[in-house]
Amino acid sequence: MAHLSFKPGITRRRLLGVAGTGVASLAGAALTGGTARATPDDVQGEINKIVGGPAARVDNDKVKMKLPQIAENGRTVPVTVTVDSPQTDKDYVKRIHLLAEGNPVPVVAVFDLSPLSGKAEISARIRLAKTQNVVAAAEMNNGDVFIGKKSVKVTIGGCGG
């Protein structure tokens, strides 16, 4: 479009400042602050710390994640993680780690469960800086780790006054 050559000095950034309604930074505003974000490798690193090696595998049947396909606002994204487990004294989910590959801090939360939980399911609302994968790592009492992974598209509105 011709308007790009309108006038030197009108940089795209400046135009965004004027035209972008200030919400270009909407979802990330609270999260970015100019700091580098986590990468999938960072998240894998965190998972490796949990399992002591890259042994864990993605098993979306064992670890079911309910997340919106499209998150309208990255500031509040509802998530539910359900792990297929009898949650008995002998066989239970000890911990659920919730991680976000594209956030400045990959660890979002860690939930401690016990056989007293009765059911290995948690819900929370999380912040997502951009479109990315959300990962849940379920740590079992015997040391096994199962991974759930789901991609979430984070939209940034143009009219977020």
Next chain:
Amino acid sequence: MAKKPRIKTPATAKQGEVFQVKTIVSHKMETGRRKDKKTGTNIPRNILNRMEVTYNDRSVFAAHMEPGISANPYVSFYIKATESGEIVFKWTEDSGAVITETRKITVK
């Protein structure tokens, strides 16, 4: 008058019943990555970093939280009803401030 946490637990439950607990607490969950628009300085991080739940003094649930948890955090989980008593909820802020709430449950 501050806004109190909202907690949903059943008043009564059957022995062995697994029930859902829902919680929501009023908190900004300040990430530490936002700048004060006027001064340009960073607003210090201040979040609820831990939530602990005990059922008759036994730990049944805990959450370690990072700034990736949304403002006014909503957390839900499950508990298996074993005996009548008290469920105590405790949230700890970065500042060290603590919020506690107690709910009674009768198990038949």
Next chain:
Amino acid sequence: MKIYQTLVAAFSVAAVLSFAAGSAVAEPKDPDLTDPRVKRYIVGEKYSGYVVNEPETRDIQDDDFQNPAFLWVEQAQSLWSKADGKAGKSCESCHGNPEVSMKGSSASYPKIHKKKKTLLTVEHQINICREEYMKTKPWKWESDQMLGMSALVRMQSRDMPVNVNVGGEAKPYFEKGREFYFQRRGQLDLACTHCHVDNHGNKVRSEKLSQGMPTGFPTYRMKWQKLGSLHRRFRGCNKNIRAQPYKQGTPEYTALELYLMWRANGLPVESPSVRK
């Protein structure tokens, strides 16, 4: 710098408002009005922002426990029976149980105050009670107390159709509100009608435009991460089109609220709603 401003404005309209760029209208998808879930919020050709919400956002609104607005409402419930001010009165002293006394009341607001002969919103009325009957300080418009109390009062009309009167003494205010609605303003030179009448269902960048119905306020807006008033939303809209916003509670915004409520006549009150 007039030329610069004009150029910027022209570019902005093209870039920000994709519908203005002609070809970008390729992807308009009206909200799915046949979804049984959204039926309650559609009346004739009118629909509320609930319909535009993603399903996960609707889930949060549909469950009063999950809806964070109820943190404010619960606070207001305690304030309702708490005496405040020199008169030693609480809301309860005069109004008893809000579920009885406030039932249906807000569906006809803004309305003309009989003695004051002026148009008032629910928030104005709450502060009249505080100042004149309780003899205490008014609450700030966007304070937690005011937002919670206004939500508590308005939710007593939940699911009842909005029914504001725009005739008689309200007529001049209605005309003023309508004029505001159609008045182009700001650097982007847009009026309310350009987005919310001509282009609802179309997208502004990644965002779907709603009809701008005011039935769910105060609303828990994810962007704000708190409860907020309708007039705060007006300010946001005005800022987005690079216009000077008015203050909450001014005659301009009060008249605009009346016009919007008239547009919404028949739609159910859904305060406190949840929006993105």
